[in-house]
Amino acid sequence: MALLKNLIAHNSALSLIDTSTSLRQALQIHAHLLTSGAFTHDPSSFNSFLSSLALSSSPPLLSYSYSLLFSSPPHSPNLLTVNSLIRAHSSGPSPHLCFSLYRHLLSLSLAPNHFTFTFLLRAAASTVGLLGPVIHGALTRYGCGTDRHVQSSLIHMYSSLGLVSHTRVIFRDIIDPDLVTITSMLTALAESGDVDSAREMFDEMPERDTVSWNAMIAGYVHVGRSKDGLDLFGEMLNQGAKVNEPTMVSVLTACAHLGALDQGTWVHAYIQKNRLKLNVTLGTSLLDMYFKCGSIERAMKVFWSMRDKNVFTWNSAINGLAMNGEVEECLKLFELMESQGVIPDGVTFVGLLQGCCVAGLVQKGREMFSLMKDRYGIEPLDEHYGCMIDMYGRAGKLDEAVQFIHNMPIEPNVSAWRTLLHSCKMYNNVELGEYAMNKITHIEVNSDGAHVLLSNIYADCRNWKGVSRVRERMKEKGVRKEPGCSVIEVHGAVYEFFVRDKSQPRYREIKLMLGEVDRRLRLAGYRANTKEVLFDIEEEDKEDAISWHSEKLAIAFGLIALEEGVEMRIVKNLRVCWDCHDWTKFVSKVFDRKIIVRDRNRFHHFKDGLCSCKDYW
DNA sequence: GTAGGGTTAG
Incomplete structure (x- = not known):
């Protein structure tokens, strides 16, 4: 306590408020400041005390500062103090409190400035509701609309509300956009899904810094154009731009999406070599990358090594x-x-x-x-209900699955019914399948996956009439099957294969390899299962079409391009079909290859003719 | 004495 009093005597009680201060200690300090008369002696010290509490980055102290502001006349806080409270709350756990603080500020007859508005806009961007436009009106009245910081915050705010047209208006009115405002606009365009416009803007930038590179790379990754993101990262390195942690987070996310383990491993080494800080975010994206590339050991190694x-x-x-x-x-x-x-x-x-x-x-x-x-x-949300339906369905408990759907407190969505339909396919339950399909078409007419599933159910029980009925309906409604796509990484480069894609540069080689694979697999006892092929092709092409499923192309390419014994990793956008699964098991045995396939739902680790999913997927 | 743009999980 002697130390405390000493500090107060030197008017630096505020320096006691730091990240490790508990609410109890803060109350003690507050009490001492009150009883020692520090506030009356020096009214500005109350403001400093409040700011210190707010900026301590501790939630309890933050909310204490909040309540103190409202309950402590006659010490009137000044603009700077209220601003720092708004600032602290804007990035804290309850950003909506900023607006009460703002009202309080007005009630004290203080005039908000551009600092106030940048913080308020940040809060508006992270809260639900439409207070952003209200703040926009207010800041215009206070003449803050031409401030650069305010402008970029406005773009950010409208972008986070999904109002990209408003961001364009703001940007258009900026007379001489600088690096930051351009980057804000670029980000807004990318987040709205228009990455190509964002890229145009990026290419036309007079100068770029790490943040603008990061924004563009993240933009690609965000919309799923991971390969473009990685290409741009390569360019970034070529141009000698400085790379930092957020860059690596996006790059690792891209590697994770693509299952690009070689590149991901390279990035890991790069992080270590360049002493980038493995903070929680970067560490998490690193371990996630390893998992999504099927490397469980390395992922867990990262996990255990992370302190935070x-x-x-x-x-x-x-x-x-x-x-x-x-x-x-x-x-x-x-x-x-x-x-x-x-x-x-x-x-x-x-x-x-x-x-x-x-x-x-x-x-x-x-x-x-x-x-x-x-x-x-x-x-529970849709996805939790979906898991439960899937769980019952896969286990063959179709009755329980249906019961579960009927007892859901929320309206089952398309994917709930599609999940049930999938179980009907697994267990050849035509009647229940038709019931599920009926539900699906009432919600969403163009459900490509559902149509394919139902036609496969019919095909399984040789109900060709049913098959052609589904086919007709798909044609009628213009339902197209989502094209299958598989990705394989070879020597650090990523190759994409689409179903029946003949435009591949090494198409001839791949076709020859597929023929060779087929011969060797047949000798080993493999027989093509053509039942599941969607009937959008003629009967005689069926077997050929199966051999063109995208993962087969990717695996054939892997057999050509990868050295013997090197494991193969494939990422597919759809679920693996029964035939491809069977085929891959044979390949893993006949060619003595470990093959890891990540499909839409899960991983399949193929080895010696078996799969880790035990044929349950 | 406070400020603007970029980062993670299904």
């Missing part, structure tokens, strides 16, 4: 283990997460439920579902 973990980190690991079929590990990790006091969220449970689903752990899945609601008070 947040819920994203845990979720990535839990989900990664589940998707790779390591369900026991996944459940263990969840226990550890709970024991460390980390609060799971809805995403955590998506991972857990999917894990139970792919492992056929019905009872465990039920327990998790209750745990989520009862212990954690998390309201």
